[in-house]
Amino acid sequence: MNAADDNLLEQRSPVEVGVWIFILADMCVFAMYFGVFAWDKHLHPEQFVQGQATLNNGFGALNTIVLLISSYFMASAVHAARAQKIEVYARLIRLTIVCGSAFLVVKTAEYTEKISAGFHIASNEFYRNYFSFTGFHMVHVIVGLSFVTYLLFSIRTSEQVRANASFIEGVGLYWHMVDLLWVVLFSLIYLVP
Amino acid sequence: MFKTYDRKSLVMIAGISMLITAVFYVGGMFVISGFLPPPSPGLSETEVVNLYRENHLSIITGLTIAFVGIGFMLPLCIVGSVFMAEVEADDGFPFFSVMQGLCAVVTVLFTAFPTFVWMAAAFRVERSPELIVMMHDLGWIMWATPSWGFAFQGICVGVVGLKDRRPKPFIPRWMSYLALWLAAGMTATPLVPFFTSSGPFAWDGLFSFWVAFFSPIGWNTILFLLIINNIRNGQQELVEA
Amino acid sequence: MTLQKDRLFLVLTALLGLTLVSWLASSSLGLGRQTLGVSVLVLAFVKVRLIIVYYMEASTVCRPIRVGLEGWVFGVAGATIALYLL
Numbered sequence: 001m002n003a004a005d006d007n008l009l010e011q012r013s014p015v016e017v018g019v020w021i022f023i024l025a026d027m028c029v030f031a032m033y034f035g036v037f038a039w040d041k042h043l044h045p046e047q048f049v050q051g052q053a054t055l056n057n058g059f060g061a062l063n064t065i066v067l068l069i070s071s072y073f074m075a076s077a078v079h080a081a082r083a084q085k086i087e088v089y090a091r092l093i094r095l096t097i098v099c100g101s102a103f104l105v106v107k108t109a110e111y112t113e114k115i116s117a118g119f120h121i122a123s124n125e126f127y128r129n130y131f132s133f134t135g136f137h138m139v140h141v142i143v144g145l146s147f148v149t150y151l152l153f154s155i156r157t158s159e160q161v162r163a164n165a166s167f168i169e170g171v172g173l174y175w176h177m178v179d180l181l182w183v184v185l186f187s188l189i190y191l192v193p
Numbered sequence: 194m195f196k197t198y199d200r201k202s203l204v205m206i207a208g209i210s211m212l213i214t215a216v217f218y219v220g221g222m223f224v225i226s227g228f229l230p231p232p233s234p235g236l237s238e239t240e241v242v243n244l245y246r247e248n249h250l251s252i253i254t255g256l257t258i259a260f261v262g263i264g265f266m267l268p269l270c271i272v273g274s275v276f277m278a279e280v281e282a283d284d285g286f287p288f289f290s291v292m293q294g295l296c297a298v299v300t301v302l303f304t305a306f307p308t309f310v311w312m313a314a315a316f317r318v319e320r321s322p323e324l325i326v327m328m329h330d331l332g333w334i335m336w337a338t339p340s341w342g343f344a345f346q347g348i349c350v351g352v353v354g355l356k357d358r359r360p361k362p363f364i365p366r367w368m369s370y371l372a373l374w375l376a377a378g379m380t381a382t383p384l385v386p387f388f389t390s391s392g393p394f395a396w397d398g399l400f401s402f403w404v405a406f407f408s409p410i411g412w413n414t415i416l417f418l419l420i421i422n423n424i425r426n427g428q429q430e431l432v433e434a
Numbered sequence: 435m436t437l438q439k440d441r442l443f444l445v446l447t448a449l450l451g452l453t454l455v456s457w458l459a460s461s462s463l464g465l466g467r468q469t470l471g472v473s474v475l476v477l478a479f480v481k482v483r484l485i486i487v488y489y490m491e492a493s494t495v496c497r498p499i500r501v502g503l504e505g506w507v508f509g510v511a512g513a514t515i516a517l518y519l520l
Contacts, residue, residue, distance in 0.1 A: 018370035020499045024506065025374045029404065031510045036393050038517035061457050065450060072446040075489040079442070122387045132394060136380060173490055180485040183453075184514075187478035191460040192471040192518065 019170045023177050026140075030181045033133045037188055040125045051126030052190070054117070059110040060190040063103050064182065070099030071179040074148070078172040081161050089161065093152045096175070100145040107138055130189060137178070137185055144178045147171045201424075203272050208420050210269040211413060217262020226255025228311070229406075231333060231397040235390040241329050242322045245315045252315045256308040263305050270297030270346070276363040277353040293349035299342030307336035334386055337396035340379035340405065347376035347409075364416070371412055378408050445488040452477050471518055479511035 041048045077092035111131075121131040151171055155164050222229040232244060245252065274287075274294040281287035314328035354362060354369025364372075381393075381400035393399040456477045460470060486492045492503050 015495075016366060016370075017496065017499065018367035020495060020502075021367050022370040022374050024499070024502050025371065026377065027506055029378060031506065031513075032399060032404070034510060034514050035517060036399065038514050042517060042520045057457070057461070061453065064453050068446065068449045068453065071485065071489055072442060075442050121384070125392065128388070128392060128394065132381070132384060139380060176485055176489045179489075180482045183449075183481045183485070184478050184510075187456060187474050188514070191456055191474045193460065193467045 015166055015169045015173060019173060023173055027177060027181070030137075030184075033129075033136070034184060034188055037129045037133065040129055044125050047124050048126050049193075051124070051130065052193075054114075054119070055130070055190055056110060056113065057190050059106055059113075060186050063106050064186045066099050066102045066106065067179045067182050070096050070103070071176050073099065074172050074175045078169060081165065081168050084158055084161065086156070086158050086161060090152070090156060093148060096148050097145065097152060100141060100148065100175075103141055104138070104145070107134070107141075133185060134189070137182060140178045140181070144171075144175045147174065203275060204420060204424060207269050207272040208417065208424065210265040210267075210272075211417050211420075213265040214262050214269065215410075215413075217265070218259050221255040221257070221259030221262060224255070225258060226252045228252070228255065228259075231337070231402055233391050233397050234330075234333065234388065234395050238322050238326050241326050242318075245325055245329075246318045249315055249318050253312055256312050256315075260305045260308040263301055263308075266301050266304075267297060270294060270300075273297075273350065277350070280353050280357045280359075280363060289349040289353045293346050293353075296342045296345040296349065299339075300346060303335065303339045303342060307332040310335065333396045337401050337405075338382055338385045340382040343409065344376040344379040347372045347379075351376070365419075368412070368415065368419075371415075375408055375412055378404055381405060441488065445484055449481050449484060452481050468519065472515055475511065475515050475518065479507060482511075483507050 073092045073096040077089050077096060080086075080089040080092055114127075114131075119127050121128055148171060151168060155161055155168065161168065227248065232241075236244070271294050274290040274297075277290040277293060278287040281290055310328050310332035314325050314332065318325070350364070351369045351373035354364050354366065354372065357363055357369075362369075382405050384394040385396050385401050388395040388398070391398065394401050396402060456474045459465065460474055465473070486503055486507065490503075492500055495503070
């Protein structure tokens, strides 16, 4: 093995390139969501100001905090798995699931509030974007949470962790992607005036 | 264990069907009938009726060519199932391969049915405008909304592709991940019936049409190039990783 | 290992801090509409990049993917802010 090979090994991610391609492709779809939101905001400024005023920033901020913390737990869990600290890994995975479920609970409360106030996906451009983009994001949270739950129940011994190392890394990446997409959605939908 | 026939002829069948589907469907829908990209759902009754009255012949011709072309998706998808079944052979019943083949039938039917609905709308253009508009809407909702057949195909191909641990899997692993992403990209289409005017989720919209229609085409184009490359290199596999 | 964990926690603190700043800025600071909007978006994409670099560990990825990720962050940030300023 020469120096160039060494370099190659150092740079290589433990995760398959395909996982990254999947994540980048998904991020590009969300990039289109951001673009559509900003463009519609440009076309219907008043509608968006009014719509934003009806949103509950508290729900949005709470969800951001919950998801950021869950991402921290997930990153730590991946590090624990690498270090073969199974107890720590299992505890962190459980904490990730708690935070992810909290996100879904808050999201449900928020949707219930909006729907009982008479808003729905076809109310106007603002609500179309609000419900569809946060809804697709929620589907991503549910998918991610299913994978994390699978980790909790099916990958628990140190042999299993070692055998599925790249799968654990992949789930972690997906969960971070869900997190970072929400960071942008929160700022764009709730905060930007 | 399924012992497949001569692989080379199967690969040729897949490539030729793909080509026929593409040429006939693109020719029929985009060029001759002008149905794609889709007309806006916000068209008025008069505009829709005029669309059918003025292009009566080209619509029927284009739609006929398109539905003939769509049929050639079947051999293509079933060849896919044959290669998938080899991966699954050791697991007993080849669930994902059979599922993929059946979902291909669903995809083909839901792509072909709307062409008949539109043809019926164009069949007696002198009939009541309301009925023409109704057929028009029915066709478009049927064309743009049902995505699960295709989404399940993507999931099946992706799952089997990732299960394939042979040194030369039947498709490259990154193509499997992209297949899973295709399935995820279809999640927007059930929103089509909510939007009667326009916007990204209407049947001519960014997500319901441009992403949901062209991302599978992109994936299949890559597959086609891989197959061509393989035939040129005299490979026996569907594609080489 | 502890160093790694400390760094992860530091990043979390930074992320939460930035969230707080952008929330407070949007609710109480007397910034102009466009200034506020652009700064909130810039803060959001700073957070995104923190997550990509420290949580997704983008430095370990092969070059094309790294370029893609960075391109996504800067491209999408630029495009979103440009569309917002239209």
